[in-house]
Amino acid sequence: VDISSDDVPLVPSTLSNAEELIERFKFEVDIEKGLQNDQFYMIYQPIVQLADGRIRGFEALMRWQHPEWGNVPPDRFIDVAEAMGSVGLLTEFALVEACQSLARINRSRDRPLFASVNISGQDVGRAGFVDFLEHLLDLHDLDPKMIKLEVTETALLPEDDQVAANLVLLRQLGCGISIDDFGTGYSNLGYLKALPLTALKIDRAFAGDVSKNPVSRSIVRLLVGLGRELGVDVIAEGLEAQEDVEILCESGCRYAQGFHFYKPMLLPQLEACLSAERANHQDVA
Ligand code: C2E
Ligand code: MG
Ligand code: MG
Ligand code: MG
Numbered sequence: 001v002d003i004s005s006d007d008v009p010l011v012p013s014t015l016s017n018a019e020e021l022i023e024r025f026k027f028e029v030d031i032e033k034g035l036q037n038d039q040f041y042m043i044y045q046p047i048v049q050l051a052d053g054r055i056r057g058f059e060a061l062m063r064w065q066h067p068e069w070g071n072v073p074p075d076r077f078i079d080v081a082e083a084m085g086s087v088g089l090l091t092e093f094a095l096v097e098a099c100q101s102l103a104r105i106n107r108s109r110d111r112p113l114f115a116s117v118n119i120s121g122q123d124v125g126r127a128g129f130v131d132f133l134e135h136l137l138d139l140h141d142l143d144p145k146m147i148k149l150e151v152t153e154t155a156l157l158p159e160d161d162q163v164a165a166n167l168v169l170l171r172q173l174g175c176g177i178s179i180d181d182f183g184t185g186y187s188n189l190g191y192l193k194a195l196p197l198t199a200l201k202i203d204r205a206f207a208g209d210v211s212k213n214p215v216s217r218s219i220v221r222l223l224v225g226l227g228r229e230l231g232v233d234v235i236a237e238g239l240e241a242q243e244d245v246e247i248l249c250e251s252g253c254r255y256a257q258g259f260h261f262y263k264p265m266l267l268p269q270l271e272a273c274l275s276a277e278r279a280n281h282q283d284v285a
Contacts, residue, residue, distance in 0.1 A: 028084040030066070031077060035089060039065050042097040045264035046273065047116070047235060047257045050249045055277060057114035059150070059257060060098035061264050062090065082120055091123045095136055099147070101267050103140035105274065113274075116148040116178060121155025125162040130169045137173075144174030148199060151177065153185030156195060164195060171196040178235070183223060192230065200227050204238025208258070211243035224251045 034040055044058040064072040081087040094117050102115040123129055137144050149170065156163060156179075167177055178199035183206060202223050206216045220236070227234035236248045239258030248256055262273065 024080055024084060027077070027080050028086055031064075031081055031086065032089065034064060034066065035093060039067070040090070040093055041065070041266075042094060042101070043264040043266055044098075044101065044115075044270045045257050046262040046270065047114075047255050048261050050236075050245070050253055050256050053261070054281075055113065055262075055274060056255065057116060057146075057148070058270065059116040059264075060094055060101075060118070062094055062118075078120070082122060085122070087120045087122055088126060091117075091119055092132065094118065095133065099136050099140050099142060101270075102146060103142055104267075105271065106142075106146070109274075112143065112146055114146045114148055114176070116150050118180065119149045119151050119155075121151060121157070121160075121163060124149075124151060124155065124166050124170075125160060126166075127162075130166055130173065133170070133175070134173055145176065148176035148178050150180040150201065152180045153182065153191070156191045167195050171198075176233075178233075181237075183219060197230070197232055199233040199235060200230075201235045201237055202253070204258075207236035207248060207256075208238040208240060208244065210247045211241060217247065220248065220253070221251050224253050228252065 041063055042060045043063055044060055046055040047057040047059060048054060049056050062074050062078075064074070064077055066072050078087060078090070081090055098115045098117045102113065106112040133147075136142075137147065170177060176198040177196065178201055179197055180201050181203040182200045184203045200223060202220060206219045206223070210217045210220050224234050233255060234253050235255040235257065236253050237257055239245050239248065239256050239260045241260065245256065245260055265273070
């Protein structure tokens, strides 16, 4: 599979509403067919501890290899699936794959990694979601602490009681809850008070240009400080340049991910990276 291709198939935005609706229905049928025909797969981007550059976990990212359209970016099909109310199928697929991969990796490690999985607000609010995850964790004998659910700010409508109630249940189960793309959704931070969060992910829009943009640098310092005050982990996303890595490190940010460290990769490649890291570390010791 070619995971680097940037083909961008589209539901064209110039269509009339009726046409667009029909396109979306077709798209949804294609998603369901794609799930049945193994067109979806997960890739994993390592998350490192900034202090020593070692891999502590990974984020699971979904890919869709469509027979006609090629590689469809998740930003596109997740949006459509959410609009059609069928994102749950994709989320279950992501969780099943990520838990299986995590269990496989951690079987051969003394110090377990964590896995982050992106979740739509629709999933969190669904009755049965917590049970589904609990069963999956049991099946693979996974420590719930090693699963972090990533939700975006916009998914956390403070008035949605079902979402808030399920987040509490997920925390009681022991899973982590990370706010993805932090700072890009709302200017209203009220949900920080109301919801049981364990991590903030600083969006690439800020973390990815701290060395060039003084405003980004101020925002990053603010968010790292906020994380420290709240007692939650902070993870910087989208680090590509060494200068940005240094500034994030100095700011006290604990974790990072980005092309500077690793691109997302298939499971066998991730396992190879982990073996290489272990071999390197033993050389040093
Ligand atoms: P996200 O959760 O914020 O994921 C981070 C995105 O940044 C990923 O894009 C990743 O490949 C990209 N990235 C990481 N490091 C770098 C870097 O150094 N430079 C650049 N330019 N990009 C970097 P991706 O895989 O295209 O995913 C886009 C978004 O789609 C994700 O943003 C997430 O919101 C959504 N998504 C992906 N997989 C899933 C999934 O399984 N379920 C759900 N609900 N959403 C998903
Ligand atoms: Mg994410
Ligand atoms: Mg993000
Ligand atoms: Mg994003």
